[in-house]
Amino acid sequence: MTPQLTDNYMVTIAERLKSAYARIALAAKKHHRNEGDVCLLAVSKTKPADFILAAYQQGHREFGESYVQEAVDKITQLANYSDIVWHFIGPIQSNKTAAVAEHFDWVQSVDREKIAKRLNRQRPTDKAPLKVLIQVNISLEETKSGCQPAQLDTLAECIHHCPNLELRGLMAIPAKTDDKQQQIQYFEQLRACFDRLKAQYPQIDTVSMGMSGDVEAAIAAGSTMVRIGTDIFGQRS
Numbered sequence: 001m002t003p004q005l006t007d008n009y010m011v012t013i014a015e016r017l018k019s020a021y022a023r024i025a026l027a028a029k030k031h032h033r034n035e036g037d038v039c040l041l042a043v044s045k046t047k048p049a050d051f052i053l054a055a056y057q058q059g060h061r062e063f064g065e066s067y068v069q070e071a072v073d074k075i076t077q078l079a080n081y082s083d084i085v086w087h088f089i090g091p092i093q094s095n096k097t098a099a100v101a102e103h104f105d106w107v108q109s110v111d112r113e114k115i116a117k118r119l120n121r122q123r124p125t126d127k128a129p130l131k132v133l134i135q136v137n138i139s140l141e142e143t144k145s146g147c148q149p150a151q152l153d154t155l156a157e158c159i160h161h162c163p164n165l166e167l168r169g170l171m172a173i174p175a176k177t178d179d180k181q182q183q184i185q186y187f188e189q190l191r192a193c194f195d196r197l198k199a200q201y202p203q204i205d206t207v208s209m210g211m212s213g214d215v216e217a218a219i220a221a222g223s224t225m226v227r228i229g230t231d232i233f234g235q236r237s
């Protein structure tokens with residue numbers, strides 16, 4: 001059921017959040033991983049600030065947004081909740097980098113040098129460096145954003161040399177498929193890219209993969225952050 005803005009939405013979101021944590025814990029256990037090693041990012045795009053607050057009141061702090069203007073509106077509304085950690089996970093256009101650099105703690109969708117350099121230049125210097133994940137186009141779709149695996153080293157080096165950015169790892173949104181083996185294969189490819197990169201940058205610690213439909217496959221393949229929207233906040237129209 002989709003939570004609507006009724007008296008009940010806070011209860012609904014609290015219950016769904018609990019289920020999401022339980023699902024992660026179960027998958028972690030099954031694959032011999034520590035539950036605490038898989039972070040839950042609650043993806044609140046298209047949902048109102050009140051929904052975010054409902055999850056916040058259950059102790060949740062990490063939220064993901066995909067549309068810059070909508071996100072900035074909500075970040076502004078929730079400015080008093082200064083321990084919320086905001087992740088930008090949508091495609092980034094050049095003319096939106098300033099707002100991303102100014103308002104977010106993490107950006108998971110950096111896929112080219114031009115964007116990295118703009119974010120570095122525009123990050124306010126009174127803030128901690130912007131934490132960056134490189135988005136990798138793991139299933140090599142023409143239309144999807146994400147850097148090609150072959151360009152990963154060059155982009156990582158560029159980010160590594162940006163003083164206002166902190167490289168933390170990789171993110172991917174693989175092509176949708178119901179084939180569990182194919183899902184796992186995509187996730188294992190991202191994990192392999194991460195392991196290669198970590199040999200060079202030992203400080204990186206984040207593999208962001210897995211959404212409402214494929215949390216288990218992602219955790220099996222070594223995800224450290226799953227991004228769940230629909231299963232917590234309901235269908236998006």
Ligand SMILES: *Cc1c(COP(=O)(O)O)cnc(C)c1O
Nearest residue numbers: 043066089211212227228229230
């Ligand atoms: C919307 C979105 C999600 C959440 O997807 P659900 O299927 O609703 O869980 C995760 N990651 C990214 C990058 C998204 O844009």
